[in-house]
Amino acid sequence: MSDFLDLFSLPFMQRALLAALLTGLAAPAIGTFLVQRRLALLGDGLGHVAVTGVAIGLLTNTSPTWTAVVVAVLGAVLIEVIRERGHTNGDVALALLFYGGLAAGVLITGLAGQGAAQLQAYLFGSLTSITAGDVWFTFGLTVVLLVATLGLLPQLFAVSSDPDFARVAGLRVRSYNLLIAVLAAVTVTVAMRTVGLLLVSALMVVPVATSQQLARSFRTTIAGAMVIGVVAALGGLLLSAALSFRATVAPGPTIVLLALAMFASTWPIGVWLRRRRRLLSPFPSVEVHTHTVTDEHPHEHGADCGHPAVPHEDHVDYVHDGHRHAVHGEHYDEH
């Protein structure tokens, strides 16, 4: 245990914790808008494109982080253009990027004379090799990302939920779509060192999927997703550090699996909540002229009787065994 606590005094561990915290905040913030636009896999596509960027960095001996940012942003612009021109649907455009990016990346890394090991640090993350410069870079990009997504939340919400409406409302929909894609590209490169390019999308999507099991408003979803993102990123890092005394446990996959475990544990709650909401949503008011009294009814309905009390006009109907029973004087009516 003291070995574990000693880890916190190590500079590389402190840097890794900071990077994980920032990534956990940023990725779900932009991921919420991707899920809203039903483009959950965009992050994955951009991650694959960024592999080419990393490879170019390795080939030219420049910082792979910067070349990855440039190539991922170019890929984001390209995918928006393909989507908007409408010749290919978003799904196919994403697939084209997936394969092109990954193939070119592996090919160029080979040309650079670098082995798979060098690329692996970017594909699956290497939190422990992060420098102080990397942390500042991550910090800067996270601030830009949070200011843009939270500051422009009403605009991005309108554009993502209904582009036609947003255009008639006078918003420059194309610019906002491009902004979302570019921010996603930036996030991919921010998260590259933490969870790796191939797992980036998980940190953008899984916290959102977890959060929307419990939330019913957009604001709660995005805030919840950011909290879950931070918990998963920090928790996954600490878990992998604690386990690394016994076996080789990489932080990236641990973070993603922890996020998935959180989803798996909230999912049944979400199913139950949705079922309960549907059960308790008010019955429509319809003019009825018949008056049907229930048969002999030994049970007495009340606030604590256990049967769902569903609002119906000015009273409540108690639901049980497919019947809707409403109190009427001394007896119950069938509604």
Add this chain to the structure above:
Amino acid sequence: MPVRPAAPPVEVRDGSVAIGGRPVLRGIDLTVRSGEFLALMGANGSGKSTLVRAVTGLLPMTGGGIALFGTPYADFRDWQRVGYVPQRSSAATGVPATVWEVVASGRITRRRPFRPLSREDRRAIGDAIDVVGLSARSGLGVSQLSGGQQQRVLIARALAGQPDLLVLDEPTAGVDLGNQRALADALATFKARGATIVLVAHELGPMAPLIDRAVVMRDGRIAYDGPALDEEDAHGHHHPLAGSHDHVPHVGSPLDELDGGR
């Protein structure tokens, strides 16, 4: 009675629209007067949705001109004066959102970036939800509502921007009678405030008494323009307008009759 003696909210002169090179609308002349409730009717594929998409700027015109509130389309910037209800079956998206949040997004026409909602914004949002009769449900998720209630949410979203002109693209399609009545009530309230309404509809139902003027589209042209028709007239004999004859070749498949172009 028009509130302002202003320019007509919508004015289309000899408008035509082509989609992918195929002429869809030809020779459209349409002026919507201030304070008018106009119903745009016609069969599927007659071009009524295309016309409102051209008026709202979602489709480019290939010929002729549009002016909104007296300003030619290219110079028009006052988009907060136009409220639009697109043709959608649901107000829900990939992420949960409450009724209040969806309606609040309609306020976007009057908000500057990076500014919080003002008290005036909140009042307008609350009022819009009230007009469509969903105040009791403003905290519910939109996906929990029925299809008809979701259409009311979309109308409230357009109303939240306090537009002078409201354009609705088939809000009544597949909506039960009770919700159609609620929609009609909301539009009646809105009309009483002096706003102009353009409604694309297949059938009018409870809206019928509100309609000032009906325009019937047929094969991309205006086939009738006049007082609201009852059901039999609309589906019976049409009285074509004495319009100019054009020489645009009409595109049709071998089995189509080419009599639509007159």
